[in-house]
Amino acid sequence: MTLEILAALPPVLLVVEAVASDLRRMLSLRFMRWALIAAVCTGVAGPLLGSYLVHRGMALVGDALGHVTFGGVAVGFLVAAVVGFDQPLLVALAVAVAAALALQYLAVETEAYGDVPLAVLLTGGFAVGVLIVNLDFVRMTGSIEDYLFGNAVLLGRTDLYVIVALCVVVVAAVAAFHKQLLYVTFDREAAAVSRVNVGFYDVVLVVLTAGFVVASIYILGVILVAAMLVVPVAAAMQWTTSFRSSLLAGVAVGVSTSVAGVSLAYVLDLVVGPTIVVLAIAVYGFSLVWQPR
Amino acid sequence: MNAVELRGVSFAYDERTVVEDVSLTVEEGGFHALVGPNGGGKTTVLKLASGRLKPDSGSAELFGVPSAEFTDGARIGYIGQDPPEVAGRMPISVREVVRLGRVPAAGLRRLGRGDAEAVADAIDTVGLQGMERRRIGSLSGGQRQRAYIARALAGEPDLLVLDEPTVGVDVEAQEEFYDLLDDLNENGVTVLMVEHDLEVVAERADTLTCVNGRVYYDGAASEFVDSDEFYEAYGSRRPPSEEVEP
Numbered sequence: 255m256t257l258e259i260l261a262a263l264p265p266v267l268l269v270v271e272a273v274a275s276d277l278r279r280m281l282s283l284r285f286m287r288w289a290l291i292a293a294v295c296t297g298v299a300g301p302l303l304g305s306y307l308v309h310r311g312m313a314l315v316g317d318a319l320g321h322v323t324f325g326g327v328a329v330g331f332l333v334a335a336v337v338g339f340d341q342p343l344l345v346a347l348a349v350a351v352a353a354a355l356a357l358q359y360l361a362v363e364t365e366a367y368g369d370v371p372l373a374v375l376l377t378g379g380f381a382v383g384v385l386i387v388n389l390d391f392v393r394m395t396g397s398i399e400d401y402l403f404g405n406a407v408l409l410g411r412t413d414l415y416v417i418v419a420l421c422v423v424v425v426a427a428v429a430a431f432h433k434q435l436l437y438v439t440f441d442r443e444a445a446a447v448s449r450v451n452v453g454f455y456d457v458v459l460v461v462l463t464a465g466f467v468v469a470s471i472y473i474l475g476v477i478l479v480a481a482m483l484v485v486p487v488a489a490a491m492q493w494t495t496s497f498r499s500s501l502l503a504g505v506a507v508g509v510s511t512s513v514a515g516v517s518l519a520y521v522l523d524l525v526v527g528p529t530i531v532v533l534a535i536a537v538y539g540f541s542l543v544w545q546p547r
Numbered sequence: 548m549n550a551v552e553l554r555g556v557s558f559a560y561d562e563r564t565v566v567e568d569v570s571l572t573v574e575e576g577g578f579h580a581l582v583g584p585n586g587g588g589k590t591t592v593l594k595l596a597s598g599r600l601k602p603d604s605g606s607a608e609l610f611g612v613p614s615a616e617f618t619d620g621a622r623i624g625y626i627g628q629d630p631p632e633v634a635g636r637m638p639i640s641v642r643e644v645v646r647l648g649r650v651p652a653a654g655l656r657r658l659g660r661g662d663a664e665a666v667a668d669a670i671d672t673v674g675l676q677g678m679e680r681r682r683i684g685s686l687s688g689g690q691r692q693r694a695y696i697a698r699a700l701a702g703e704p705d706l707l708v709l710d711e712p713t714v715g716v717d718v719e720a721q722e723e724f725y726d727l728l729d730d731l732n733e734n735g736v737t738v739l740m741v742e743h744d745l746e747v748v749a750e751r752a753d754t755l756t757c758v759n760g761r762v763y764y765d766g767a768a769s770e771f772v773d774s775d776e777f778y779e780a781y782g783s784r785r786p787p788s789e790e791v792e793p
Contacts, residue, residue, distance in 0.1 A: 433650045448651040449598045449620025495682040496640040
């Protein structure tokens with residue numbers, strides 16, 4: 255038995271050595287190091303916000319804002335072509351925040367984050383984006399697919415700064431407003447009666463979500479960005495009995511699947527966004543089977 | 548000073564008038580019930596009283612301050628029906644739920660030792676010690692309502708506002724809930740409660756307002772079910788054997 259194991263070791267070691275070599279090469283590449291930093295940011299910020307969104311039935315807000323962000327990036331390329339300001343991520347951020355505020359306005363007017371406002375934003379943002387990038391004079395960096403499913407190669411230095419800054423803002427805001435966000439999430443009526451400003455914290459949550467979506471566009475892409483808001487949280491829910499531990503477990507799942515997804519995509523030459531999402535869903539599937547609580 | 552005072556309050560959702568010319572007073576330390584048929588506007592009156600809704604006409608005051616301008620949320624504890632998310636899905640512990648009661652007083656500061664003591668005291672008061680780490684969704688309906696009372700108590704409120712708090716709770720747990728409420732009231736906490744069970748109201752509350760679009764009765768709780776206004780508000784005739792002799 256022992257001899258059989260020893261005989262099988264060399265091929266296994268060869269595979270391990272090959273993977274290790276790939277990972278070393280990955281870490282020697284600046285754009286891949288940047289991708290890993292962006293993946294960590296995405297893995298932290300997504301589940302943090304998702305923990306509040308999921309329990310308020312607002313998970314698809316991320317999906318709608320993701321599609322709007324595609325429109326925002328397209329507007330960024332349009333702005334670059336017309337006035338020469340070549341920072342599509344910053345323009346996308348402005349568009350996404352404006353869309354988040356519009357969504358919040360519609361939610362207040364209709365007293366719900368209903369299907370109609372979400373569908374209008376989702377389809378409208380995407381349609382505007384496609385129209386703009388098909389204009390002859392607009393020059394897009396990368397292809398439409400890169401923004402739909404993520405492509406870390408497109409990450410520039412300024413983009414990385416924006417992504418890290420957005421992640422820091424999300425973490426700081428959640429740390430500052432956690433108690434209020436949790437109260438509004440758990441029992442909106444009781445929070446309102448106790449004079450917690452529920453409208454303000456609604457705005458905080460959707461605007462932060464807009465920031466997260468923009469920060470995730472190169473890693474996850476607009477189609478898949480909602481997964482990082484939902485799937486790690488759904489997995490964490492199976493393992494935890496408190497909101498605090500759920501937050502931490504969600505972040506752990508988010509960071510580990512994001513980093514593993516970027517690495518695996520590099521080693522196996524896969525698309526980054528779908529790789530991360532498939533890994534996260536695998537963890538969710540595992541959480542359904544193995545529930546220690 | 549009155550804890551709650553509504554004077555000639557009317558309110559409409561869009562064009563549909565829900566309540567008209569409602570007046571009621573809840574004295575500090577009182578136990579006041581709001582009753583009436585389904586759809587009669589009880590919860591709307593509760594929201595007007597707690598400042599969640601602004602009246603279209605008339606005035607609403609909390610502790611002598613117009614409800615819309617009342618900012619001291621820590622003085623009000625709210626207990627409603629079970630939030631739907633709680634029924635098993637949301638991972639939140641009993642202690643975390645009770646800690647929420649400290650949020651209005653704490654604002655943006657971190658919760659400290661004093662807050663932790665208030666939370667522990669509130670949990671002890673409702674008899675949930677030993678269950679602090681349990682997921683709230685794993686508790687029975689009665690235990691969950693005790694946790695919500697603890698949340699309200701943790702804020703050390705002067706006024707408890709309750710909206711049909713025992714819906715879906717078994718009879719034994721309801722008794723315990725109302726006994727606890729009585730104790731709190733005897734210790735000076737004012738209670739304003741929407742309740743559909745008139746037997747409970749007659750037994751527990753001091754005063755009562757019956758609302759069905761307008762006020763049908765406003766007076767002693769114990770005398771309501773024997774009054775003509777009870778039959779008028781609920782749209783039924785007094786049984787012949789109970790007809791009052793002219």
